[in-house]
């Protein structure tokens with residue numbers, strides 16, 4: 001399925017534009033630049049799955065292996081009715097930069113299935129997940145390509161996938177996939193790792209900008225895994241969460257929300273809306289609230305050329321992938337909005353995925369506190385390197401993150417003699 005959206009909103013075109021800008025500043029060799037503009041491999045197929053009513057349904061499925069010069073490909077699998085190959089390619093590119101920016105020895109990949117998990121039974125989801133592995137297992141493995149959960153895929157889905165993979169290859173290989181339940185070799189601390197990493201980068205930004213988190217306010221768009229944990233962890237650091245939202249809309253409270261109670265409400269009712277003592281707020285209004293910290297934690301293309309000038313937050317922490325378009329970036333930068341770019345901000349998930357993979361290969365497991373401590377060190381270090389690059393080259397944080405990451409991947413490609 002092609003991405004039939006305007007050029008500005010095509011995520012792969014945006015990923016390429018961002019790379020091009022970095023390549024120009026880095027004066028990257030033309031051949032290496034061309035090599036990095038496209039995925040190394042794209043696997044695409046139709047999954048034929050028997051549904052509960054006995055009918056066979058076809059689902060389009062993708063696995064993009066963007067670049068593995070620095071190590072096995074790494075990246076989640078998304079189940080979404082509006083999934084497109086261009087979205088998967090963009091996300092695979094961003095994974096390549098993400099593993100590089102945090103300096104972990106992995107490449108970048110991504111997968112997707114066009115399906116609507118909200119309309120499927122557990123049995124149907126299991127059969128789609130096993131069919132996905134049957135289609136692509138030859139190209140995957142702990143030393144080739146290591147998938148993980150992403151939008152609408154869960155630890156249970158990872159469990160079905162590792163089980164199917166191990167049946168097909170005939171041996172145990174827990175490091176084939178991450179985000180597994182603890183019982184099957186998952187890592188302590190994986191559940192909230194992405195949010196935790198994002199909150200560590202917000203803490204470092206606040207230190208840099210001289211913002212006291214105890215007097216700060218935040219709005220969080222998206223209340224799934226990343227959004228809800230971000231709100232909970234920010235509140236633990238003393239930040240007042242004034243607004244949150246999900247796909248059905250948002251809520252606002254000047255006095256501040258209790259994010260754990262909001263999560264309980266969402267689990268009970270299916271939405272954050274209607275939480276007692278709050279006013280409704282639309283997703284677009286939430287983005288433009290006068291808060292210190294805005295955390296887009298839902299989908300791509302939320303802050304675009306049209307609304308960028310209305311963003312009042314001092315810090316935009318891109319917990320989601322691709323929430324800001326390249327047209328919006330210069331406007332935010334000019335207005336002094338400090339953007340923590342997605343592939344740095346949300347790298348906590350892949351970093352703890354990397355820890356899970358290491359523990360699986362090692363056969364030795366760490367406590368949650370050990371995981372958090374190691375994660376914090378990696379996030380502080382990566383944030384510091386990107387900030388230094390941004391100050392040295394006088395570029396925004398996204399360009400700086402690209403400069404750090406692209407150089408690492410380009411050097412690995414060059415050393416291997418691939419371009």
Ligand code: NAD
Pocket residue numbers: 149150151152194221222223224225226227245246247248283297298299300319320321322346347349350
């Ligand atoms: P999730 O499925 O758990 O949650 C997504 C949330 O976004 C849900 O609350 C949904 O209602 C909400 N949402 C959907 N459309 C929306 C809209 N138009 N406006 C507002 N809210 C909307 O997904 P997640 O795992 O939390 O992922 C969120 C984002 O973070 C995605 O961009 C994903 O790629 C990125 N991300 C996730 C991880 C991870 O470890 N889960 C890691 C890195 C990046």
